[in-house]
Amino acid sequence: MSPEFTAAERQTTGASAHITSQSLLIPTIKAWQIFLEDQGNSVHTVKAFTADLRLLADYLPPDRPLGKVTTADLNNFLEWMQHGRGVPCSPKTLARRITSIKAFFRWLHQNGVVLIDPAEKVLQKSVISPVPTVLTTLEVTQVLEAAQAYRQASKPDARPYALVALLLSTGIKKGELLALSPNHIDLEAPNGPILFVRYTSPQYRYKERKIELPGDWVEAYAEYKSQYMLEERLFPWSPRRLEYLLEDLGEEAGLDKHLSFDMCRWTCAVEDWRSGMDHNKIRQKLGVSKIQWREVSMKLDRLAGN
Numbered sequence: 001m002s003p004e005f006t007a008a009e010r011q012t013t014g015a016s017a018h019i020t021s022q023s024l025l026i027p028t029i030k031a032w033q034i035f036l037e038d039q040g041n042s043v044h045t046v047k048a049f050t051a052d053l054r055l056l057a058d059y060l061p062p063d064r065p066l067g068k069v070t071t072a073d074l075n076n077f078l079e080w081m082q083h084g085r086g087v088p089c090s091p092k093t094l095a096r097r098i099t100s101i102k103a104f105f106r107w108l109h110q111n112g113v114v115l116i117d118p119a120e121k122v123l124q125k126s127v128i129s130p131v132p133t134v135l136t137t138l139e140v141t142q143v144l145e146a147a148q149a150y151r152q153a154s155k156p157d158a159r160p161y162a163l164v165a166l167l168l169s170t171g172i173k174k175g176e177l178l179a180l181s182p183n184h185i186d187l188e189a190p191n192g193p194i195l196f197v198r199y200t201s202p203q204y205r206y207k208e209r210k211i212e213l214p215g216d217w218v219e220a221y222a223e224y225k226s227q228y229m230l231e232e233r234l235f236p237w238s239p240r241r242l243e244y245l246l247e248d249l250g251e252e253a254g255l256d257k258h259l260s261f262d263m264c265r266w267t268c269a270v271e272d273w274r275s276g277m278d279h280n281k282i283r284q285k286l287g288v289s290k291i292q293w294r295e296v297s298m299k300l301d302r303l304a305g306n
Contacts, residue, residue: 021067040206
């Protein structure tokens with residue numbers, strides 16, 4: 001099988017017609033890489049998943065066709081990864097490699113390349129990183145009240161409110177906020193004010209999205225613009241300066257927690273989850289891939305239950 005594909009083949013969501021049960025792993029992994037890229041997965045996810053499959057290809061006999069790979073082969077490979085390879089394999093890495101193998105063979109099976117999915121009965125070993133810390137509803141109110149006090153001071157300053165309210169309502173990342181410019185805000189959109197999250201690199205275009213903006217933030221934004229000379233960047237300060245601003249707000253709100261960009265992002269996601277928002281809409285709002293969403297959604301489910 002040739003590893004090269006036409007533009008039409010790249011646009012398909014299934015396996016290439018050139019792949020059969022007699023195809024070998026290495027060229028098929030290249031086809032899967034193209035599929036993952038076309039599905040909008042991050043470059044890091046694609047790199048990790050294809051590297052996992054190349055390890056499997058190195059382990060199996062080089063002439064083993066796809067249709068001859070068995071569940072026993074996969075279990076033996078995973079056993080070797082843990083105890084026979086001589087290279088440390090953490091529980092999280094092992095879990096990801098199992099996910100990679102399952103996703104690869106599921107793709108082949110769903111597209112009729114293999115009649116039986118050999119990875120279906122491989123036991124998934126999920127390892128979830130620590131659950132993040134979020135704000136309670138009361139703490140969100142306290143933080144916003146602390147930020148509101150700056151707007152009502154003798155020398156009004158809407159910046160703290162504009163910053164923290166935007167983070168809590170949109171769930172954007174620190175890097176995404178730092179890249180914002182005033183033209184990323186559309187107050188005249190047909191269905192109400194929206195924020196555009198954009199990326200300059202084509203490989204991250206799948207993360208681009210539009211997020212609705214609440215009315216109270218729009219009011220604070222008008223004040224903020226009148227107080228600061230905003231040109232190229234919406235928040236023209238260093239990352240550390242903005243981190244200090246959040247820390248100060250947390251202290252003024254009487255929090256025992258360390259208010260951060262990440263805490264605001266997860267708090268926004270949990271509030272959306274609890275409100276009953278469609279889970280796929282939450283995923284799109286956060287800008288995470290379907291593969292990343294599996295772990296994110298498990299964390300949100302646990303956090304929402306607290």
